[in-house]
Amino acid sequence: MRSDRLTIAGRPLGSRLIAGTGKYPSIEVMDSALEASGAAMVTVAVRRVDLSRRGEGSIMDVLEKRRYTLLPNTAGCYTADDAVRTARLGREAGLSELVKLEVIGDEKTLFPDTGGLLEATKTLVKEGFVVLPYTNDDVVTARKLRDAGAAAVMPLGAPIGSGLGIRNLVNLRLILEQITDIPVIVDAGVGTASDAAIAMEMGCDGVLMNTAIAGAGDPVAMARAMKLAVEAGRLAFEAGRIPRKLHATASSPIEGTI
Amino acid sequence: MHPRKGPRRVGDPGGVIRLFVNGEEHRAETGLTLAQLLTRLELPAARLAVERNRRIVPRERYDDEHLEDGDRLEIVTLVGGG
Numbered sequence: 001m002r003s004d005r006l007t008i009a010g011r012p013l014g015s016r017l018i019a020g021t022g023k024y025p026s027i028e029v030m031d032s033a034l035e036a037s038g039a040a041m042v043t044v045a046v047r048r049v050d051l052s053r054r055g056e057g058s059i060m061d062v063l064e065k066r067r068y069t070l071l072p073n074t075a076g077c078y079t080a081d082d083a084v085r086t087a088r089l090g091r092e093a094g095l096s097e098l099v100k101l102e103v104i105g106d107e108k109t110l111f112p113d114t115g116g117l118l119e120a121t122k123t124l125v126k127e128g129f130v131v132l133p134y135t136n137d138d139v140v141t142a143r144k145l146r147d148a149g150a151a152a153v154m155p156l157g158a159p160i161g162s163g164l165g166i167r168n169l170v171n172l173r174l175i176l177e178q179i180t181d182i183p184v185i186v187d188a189g190v191g192t193a194s195d196a197a198i199a200m201e202m203g204c205d206g207v208l209m210n211t212a213i214a215g216a217g218d219p220v221a222m223a224r225a226m227k228l229a230v231e232a233g234r235l236a237f238e239a240g241r242i243p244r245k246l247h248a249t250a251s252s253p254i255e256g257t258i
Numbered sequence: 259m260h261p262r263k264g265p266r267r268v269g270d271p272g273g274v275i276r277l278f279v280n281g282e283e284h285r286a287e288t289g290l291t292l293a294q295l296l297t298r299l300e301l302p303a304a305r306l307a308v309e310r311n312r313r314i315v316p317r318e319r320y321d322d323e324h325l326e327d328g329d330r331l332e333i334v335t336l337v338g339g340g
């Protein structure tokens with residue numbers, strides 16, 4: 001969907017940058033960084049309550065106070081069954097129909113198990129979830145997810161936390177070419193500001209990142225950089241870039257040279 | 259009430275039940291409700307989800323859900339994540 005706001009299942013968001021809430025050095029830094037990023041929606045994970053830390057502060061105090069839209073994820077799930085179970089728990093805990101669906105197929109790369117992902121997407125769509133699947137950069141898988149009722153597709157740029165940026169520009173371009181009725185959001189692998197700008201310049205509808213901000217030397221500064229990068233990339237996309245040419249075309253007039 | 263014949267056993271009415279909460283064994287009295295357990299564990303019901311024997315217990319049922327011997331509970335919340 002190419003409109004002025006990133007809109008997911010009919011809900012417009014205030015930012016095209018979606019931020020994760022993990023891996024921060026402290027809740028205070030997370031709070032400042034998220035604010036600097038301008039994110040409107042943030043991801044959270046579903047985990048057992050730590051029974052020994054009763055009544056202590058949690059990130060939820062901050063997230064609720066700042067009124068972020070919550071996007072529970074199914075991180076750590078390696079089967080469709082686990083992902084569905086986790087999604088249901090996330091919905092119950094977060095009071096939200098949204099879910100970032102992860103079904104992981106490989107421990108080293110955390111690449112998705114696309115078969116399990118597709119199966120879980122179908123199940124959760126039937127149960128009324130708004131499913132945002134974290135997927136690979138394969139256009140065939142993206143189409144299947146779209147046809148299964150996903151509210152967006154979220155192809156990875158590179159392995160989660162790797163900071164390698166968009167590894168497969170061609171594949172991502174193919175997805176953008178063929179998926180035009182739901183948002184395409186790059187999720188995973190962003191390392192620095194230019195990676196986010198590149199994704200947006202190509203025509204992506206949004207970018208989701210966690211480690212790039214939380215793991216930066218100065219997370220608050222990086223969050224601000226990312227906010228600007230996503231905006232710059234989007235503006236450049238909408239402005240219509242010049243074509244790439246092999247040879248030069250002079251910028252100054254030829255006539256009147258002395 | 260008839261006199262008891264032997265030592266009190268887990269699962270006896272008026273006795274003790276064994277629960278598994280997030281993988282840990284807990285003892286509680288028979289008939290304890292989920293709401294009472296959460297209070298005892300100092301867990302506010304907001305932002306929690308509870309699974310009892312693999313089925314999610316809706317929030318509005320916490321006061322009516324009487325726990326039984328051998329129940330396996332998963333109490334989860336939302337934490338930081340990407």
